[in-house]
Amino acid sequence: MTGAPRSQTARALRNRGFLTLCLACTTLAVLSLFLLLGSVFMQGWHGLVDQEAFKAVFSEGHLSSIPNLIRWSFFTEYASRRPDAAGIRAPLLGSVWVCVTCMVCSLPLGVGTAVYLEEFARRNRFNRFVELNVRNLAGVPSIVYGIIGLTAFSRMFGLIGKADGQPLQFGDPDSFFSLRLPFGQSVLAGGLTLMLVILPIIIIASQEALRAVPKSLRQASHALGATTWQTTWHVTLPAALPTILTGAILALSRALGEAAPLLVLGIPVFITSTPQGPMSNFTVLPFQIFNWAGRPQAAFHDLAASGIIVLLAVLLSFNGLAIYLRHRLQKTSA
Amino acid sequence: MNAPLPTPALLATRAAQRGTLRSTALRDSRERLVRGALVLTSVFSVGITFAIILTLAWETFHFIQLPEVTLSDFLLGTTWSPLLGAEKHFGIWPLVCGTFLVASVGAAFALPVGLISAVYLSEYARPGVRATLKPVLELLAGVPTVVFGFFALTVITPALQGLCKLLFGAPIFPGYNATGAGLAVGIMILPIVCSLSEDALRAVPRSLREGAYALGGTRFDVSVRVVVPAALSGIMASFFLAITRAIGETMIVALAAGGLAHLTLNPASETQTMTAYMVQIFLGDAPAFGVENLSSYAVAAVLFTLTLGMTVLGNVLLRLFQEEYE
Numbered sequence: 001m002t003g004a005p006r007s008q009t010a011r012a013l014r015n016r017g018f019l020t021l022c023l024a025c026t027t028l029a030v031l032s033l034f035l036l037l038g039s040v041f042m043q044g045w046h047g048l049v050d051q052e053a054f055k056a057v058f059s060e061g062h063l064s065s066i067p068n069l070i071r072w073s074f075f076t077e078y079a080s081r082r083p084d085a086a087g088i089r090a091p092l093l094g095s096v097w098v099c100v101t102c103m104v105c106s107l108p109l110g111v112g113t114a115v116y117l118e119e120f121a122r123r124n125r126f127n128r129f130v131e132l133n134v135r136n137l138a139g140v141p142s143i144v145y146g147i148i149g150l151t152a153f154s155r156m157f158g159l160i161g162k163a164d165g166q167p168l169q170f171g172d173p174d175s176f177f178s179l180r181l182p183f184g185q186s187v188l189a190g191g192l193t194l195m196l197v198i199l200p201i202i203i204i205a206s207q208e209a210l211r212a213v214p215k216s217l218r219q220a221s222h223a224l225g226a227t228t229w230q231t232t233w234h235v236t237l238p239a240a241l242p243t244i245l246t247g248a249i250l251a252l253s254r255a256l257g258e259a260a261p262l263l264v265l266g267i268p269v270f271i272t273s274t275p276q277g278p279m280s281n282f283t284v285l286p287f288q289i290f291n292w293a294g295r296p297q298a299a300f301h302d303l304a305a306s307g308i309i310v311l312l313a314v315l316l317s318f319n320g321l322a323i324y325l326r327h328r329l330q331k332t333s334a
Numbered sequence: 335m336n337a338p339l340p341t342p343a344l345l346a347t348r349a350a351q352r353g354t355l356r357s358t359a360l361r362d363s364r365e366r367l368v369r370g371a372l373v374l375t376s377v378f379s380v381g382i383t384f385a386i387i388l389t390l391a392w393e394t395f396h397f398i399q400l401p402e403v404t405l406s407d408f409l410l411g412t413t414w415s416p417l418l419g420a421e422k423h424f425g426i427w428p429l430v431c432g433t434f435l436v437a438s439v440g441a442a443f444a445l446p447v448g449l450i451s452a453v454y455l456s457e458y459a460r461p462g463v464r465a466t467l468k469p470v471l472e473l474l475a476g477v478p479t480v481v482f483g484f485f486a487l488t489v490i491t492p493a494l495q496g497l498c499k500l501l502f503g504a505p506i507f508p509g510y511n512a513t514g515a516g517l518a519v520g521i522m523i524l525p526i527v528c529s530l531s532e533d534a535l536r537a538v539p540r541s542l543r544e545g546a547y548a549l550g551g552t553r554f555d556v557s558v559r560v561v562v563p564a565a566l567s568g569i570m571a572s573f574f575l576a577i578t579r580a581i582g583e584t585m586i587v588a589l590a591a592g593g594l595a596h597l598t599l600n601p602a603s604e605t606q607t608m609t610a611y612m613v614q615i616f617l618g619d620a621p622a623f624g625v626e627n628l629s630s631y632a633v634a635a636v637l638f639t640l641t642l643g644m645t646v647l648g649n650v651l652l653r654l655f656q657e658e659y660e
Contacts (some may be wrong), residue, residue: 011552011555012552014554015552015553015554015555016553017556018554018558019458019553021450021528022450022451022453022454022458023454025447025450025451025454026450026451026454026455026459026467028447028473029447029448029451029471029474029524029525030467030470031526032474032521032524033470033471033474034478035489036474036481036485036489036521039485039488039489040481040484042484043488054494056603072566074408076359079433088511108375109375109379110380111374112371112375112376113371113375113376113378113379114374115372116369116372117375117376119375120372120373127376128348129380130376130377130380131381131647133379133380133383134379135649136383136642136645136646137379137580138374138382138541138642138645139381139575139584139644139645140386140582140638140641140642141583141584141609141637141638141641142582142583142584143582143584143609143612143613143634143637144386144390144634144637144641146616147389147390147630147631147634148382148385148389150616151389151393152385152389158466163342188459196615199379199382200379202637203379223470227361227362228363228365228369229364229365229368229369230361250476250580252374253476256478257477257478257480257481259477259478259479259584259585260479260584260585260588260613262611263584263613263616263618264613266616286478286480286585289480289481289484289587290480290483290522290585290588292587293488294488294588294589300483301488302485304484305484305488308480308484309479311478311481312477312481314479315477316434316476317478318474319473319476331595
């Protein structure tokens with residue numbers, strides 16, 4: 001080894017020094033997380049807690065005030081120009097609508113592609129290309145998907161619509177079953193755009209899940225005379241389901257936190273209605289947080305922090321659910 | 335009770351009702367149908383790539399056809415002033431420069447810290463410590479990027495300003511600056527570097543470590559001179575992935591880096607990245623056919639080319655330097 005010090009103590013010293021450096025770096029990494037969470041919490045908890053009830057419980061010991069601790073108006077009110085009256089009702093429900101739409105569209109496509117690549121595809125040039133393509137798609141920035149979503153879903157390449165630029169409307173605009181072409185800034189356009197973002201994630205996670213299923217299970221099924229699809233449907237997919245679900249939930253939490261692609265679609269910041277169907281306009285929580293954080297007044301920064309706490313709480317419970325599901329399903333299948 | 339014996343026809347009917355078809359012709363046709371549907375789903379993912387390439391190429395072509403734009407100005411120009419001033423300039427370099435400035439600040443923080451943390455987790459930490467720290471870092475990976483942007487704006491930049499005031503007597507950093515945004519990007523990509531590098535380090539076979547220990551190596555010698563070089567391809571892959579994410583990051587720079595596109599490498603200055611420019615255009619309700627709208631497609635084309643190039647290069651490096659251990 002070149003440059004290695006000969007003396008035993010020098011080597012021991014260097015070993016000790018590197019350990020210190022390691023500890024410092026790891027502490028820095030963990031510290032940045034706690035600093036992030038801590039600062040957001042310090043700024044945001046006021047907006048989520050009813051101050052009078054808080055005082056009653058913790059200073060005066062009135063335990064009966066515990067149910068009033070949470071400031072529900074933050075969840076039930078629409079956005080407002082006055083920070084103390086503003087709430088996240090529209091973005092919260094908008095996030096739910098758009099994420100459900102996104103999952104309904106992306107799960108069949110993603111799992112289908114993974115099943116094809118892992119169970120059906122022969123190793124030919126086309127299939128290798130599909131696989132490489134999925135890996136490359138995973139590295140495309142989400143804002144680029146936003147631009148594609150804007151062009152393909154929101155504007156439909158400018159090919160569809162009336163001559164005056166108004167969209168074609170089918171059915172009653174206020175009902176659930178209506179259709180508007182092009183999709184504009186609707187829940188469906190948002191869900192499809194987010195589908196583009198998370199499709200590669202779902203495909204890769206499902207591929208890994210299918211690959212982890214032992215070969216012997218498939219061979220046993222084939223030996224009983226099952227076709228490839230019968231084997232996939234009755235044997236491989238059930239065995240891979242826990243891992244696929246975990247991957248899907250992680251992809252869902254990615255979709256829930258995305259703001260950039262939806263921002264490109266041009267979704268509104270200020271909206272005082274909740275979605276009624278796939279053609280309704282909507283806004284999402286990360287975008288509302290972005291809007292509040294970008295304003296100069298400190299009161300809106302506090303609102304942004306409160307919104308972040310809600311968003312992180314939802315994401316954390318999703319991740320917890322993923323871990324629980326995996327644990328539970330693995331137990332029942334074993 | 336004397337039930338009639340089930341005839342084969344009855345059995346077949348019951349089987350059909352339960353959904354288990356007995357006819358091999360039906361079974362085979364269903365097989366073909368399913369196979370066709372699955373092929374369609376995978377063709378869809380290829381279609382996305384073609385949609386991206388065709389859309390960006392088509393709109394960029396239209397952008398270059400505009401009277402106020404020339405291709406040489408776009409690719410070589412050093413002034414980006416699409417919105418203000420009597421004469422508009424569309425030179426991409428200030429935006430590329432801003433993107434690399436923010437990404438390099440982030441990489442300068444995240445690559446060393448992430449790699450050294452990975453070495454610690456894989457080589458030094460006791461299993462209990464590792465089992466606690468790794469989920470914590472994965473938690474960091476699940477935080478939405480808009481949260482990091484908020485953090486950059488309300489914590490990192492004020493902290494930088496306070497630090498500079500303490501040291502130099504003046505808050506050198508403006509309210510929006512490349513360092514604040516870059517550090518937030520660094521914290522965002524840190525778990526990618528750490529987690530993937532750690533996976534690569536752990537994949538190095540035990541026998542290599544034991545061989546090095548047998549030759550009298552200290553833990554430092556073993557981890558830095560044997561394990562890290564052996565896992566280099568995986569580490570490089572994690573670096574490439576992290577830098578790609580940093581280049582494409584949008585919400586952090588839109589919140590914390592500012593909106594001034596100029597050709598500078600000063601990390602204390604306000605800057606605009608390619609992604610932040612797109613945010614500026616689309617937040618401003620750009621009309622579908624204006625020059626601003628088309629310019630954002632051209633910027634997106636450059637961004638897509640860059641990130642795709644990084645991803646492909648990362649994959650090639652991974653394959654070139656991958657070492658097989660038995």
